[in-house]
Amino acid sequence: MPSSLSRPSLSLPAPFQEPRLVCPDAPLTPPLSPKHSHIPDIRDDVDCIPDTHNPHTLPSDLMDVDPDAPEADSPIHPMPRPQRLLEDEKEHLQRSGIKLSDFEVRGTLGTGTFGKVLLVRHRGTPSSQGTQSYFAMKILRKTEIVRLRQVEHVNAERYILSRVHHPFVVDLFATFQDSLNVYMLMSYVPGGELFTHLRRAHRFTPDVTRFYLATIILALKYLHSFNIIYRDLKPENLLLDSRGYLRLTDFGFAKIVDDRTWTLCGTPEYLAPEIIQSDGHGKAADWWACGVLCYEMLVGYPPFFDESPYGIYEKILNGQIHWPKSMDRLSRDLIKAFLNPDRTKRLGNMIGGPQDILDHPWFRGVDWDALERREINAPIIPRTSSVDDTRHFLHLPLPPAEEIPGLTGQERHSTFQQLFHPSASQFLEF
Numbered sequence: 001m002p003s004s005l006s007r008p009s010l011s012l013p014a015p016f017q018e019p020r021l022v023c024p025d026a027p028l029t030p031p032l033s034p035k036h037s038h039i040p041d042i043r044d045d046v047d048c049i050p051d052t053h054n055p056h057t058l059p060s061d062l063m064d065v066d067p068d069a070p071e072a073d074s075p076i077h078p079m080p081r082p083q084r085l086l087e088d089e090k091e092h093l094q095r096s097g098i099k100l101s102d103f104e105v106r107g108t109l110g111t112g113t114f115g116k117v118l119l120v121r122h123r124g125t126p127s128s129q130g131t132q133s134y135f136a137m138k139i140l141r142k143t144e145i146v147r148l149r150q151v152e153h154v155n156a157e158r159y160i161l162s163r164v165h166h167p168f169v170v171d172l173f174a175t176f177q178d179s180l181n182v183y184m185l186m187s188y189v190p191g192g193e194l195f196t197h198l199r200r201a202h203r204f205t206p207d208v209t210r211f212y213l214a215t216i217i218l219a220l221k222y223l224h225s226f227n228i229i230y231r232d233l234k235p236e237n238l239l240l241d242s243r244g245y246l247r248l249t250d251f252g253f254a255k256i257v258d259d260r261t262w263t264l265c266g267t268p269e270y271l272a273p274e275i276i277q278s279d280g281h282g283k284a285a286d287w288w289a290c291g292v293l294c295y296e297m298l299v300g301y302p303p304f305f306d307e308s309p310y311g312i313y314e315k316i317l318n319g320q321i322h323w324p325k326s327m328d329r330l331s332r333d334l335i336k337a338f339l340n341p342d343r344t345k346r347l348g349n350m351i352g353g354p355q356d357i358l359d360h361p362w363f364r365g366v367d368w369d370a371l372e373r374r375e376i377n378a379p380i381i382p383r384t385s386s387v388d389d390t391r392h393f394l395h396l397p398l399p400p401a402e403e404i405p406g407l408t409g410q411e412r413h414s415t416f417q418q419l420f421h422p423s424a425s426q427f428l429e430f
Helices: 142-147 151-161 194-201 206-224 283-299 309-318 329-338 368-372 415-419
Strands: 045-048 103-111 115-122 134-141 172-177 181-187 238-240 246-248 320-323
Touching (some): 103 134, 134 142, 142 151, 142 181, 151 172, 151 181, 194 238, 206 283, 206 368
Antiparallel strands (some): 103 115, 115 134, 238 246
């Protein structure tokens, strides 16, 4: 969902946030930039993570990398066989008895480059206690998806969310399309972004951080069991439900990867070194992002940041992290283990897999089963007065009716005509 300070993701502009890129016209991966930082050194201690890469070498243009072909000099280390296959999971979407015109638009939750997220109410469902009648409707403009060559990403998001089901992952209930847009009907998570709550608190205590990080680890552990990598972990993509539990949202970058992938995407501050250097990446990139997230929750800002992506990439490859003296040793050890530039030694990616994370001393005392059953009281309970309370989101104007014709009854094409629309063949599953 949007925030005036939200960080943009690369490649696919997420409809949940507004761009905040300082150099929007800069190349995706910069040439070698001068060694300087515009950020004052406000931190106390300095530690360097040893890096096996040359810290002074930045690829000149990752946009030219062939995503289907590995580098000639890079040995491939295949990902382990998934514990289960996503194709074997039954699709849980409702395909009949529901249509776009059944929903009434009640507000705008977020807006971005080529998408919007609306709060909608199902007209035929009474707003009684225990009955879900309010949903988040994610809307993506077809022409922009095609223009930005994101058709594969959007179809992958639908395919993955239609088959996964986890208490810490947002639910997808149904999908639609009209002549202009594709629509995803998702659970409405009323507590807003973790990003908003973190900025309000400035930083979280280790106990609060442990609760949130543990839920994310369980969600990633579940996704990784299908060889699904998420690739866009950050506080803006973590929503708090009415009980204060996190829900992972925005699967625009999620991908099933049996080996490695060379597609460049993510948010600059959270990119693993192997993504920046186009070495091919897999599940380990998500565990790196966990280290960045843990640091940002404990300190209040990410470990690698600069005024431009140039500086961010350089700092990630240099592996230099500034540690506040107030951070305890176990927290520092955990973050270092996640932010190991050597993927074979990175926490979560070694032979023990995610179990190594669960067994780390920093998580001592966590009842993982009780947490997954949502039996532990959350540290922050969002204040809401009703099922359609939107106080934790920006109050944005409703889109014009002609921009969402299927929702507002403005659609001029028949269902038969929609099927033969030039863009319809690219979104056959919607």
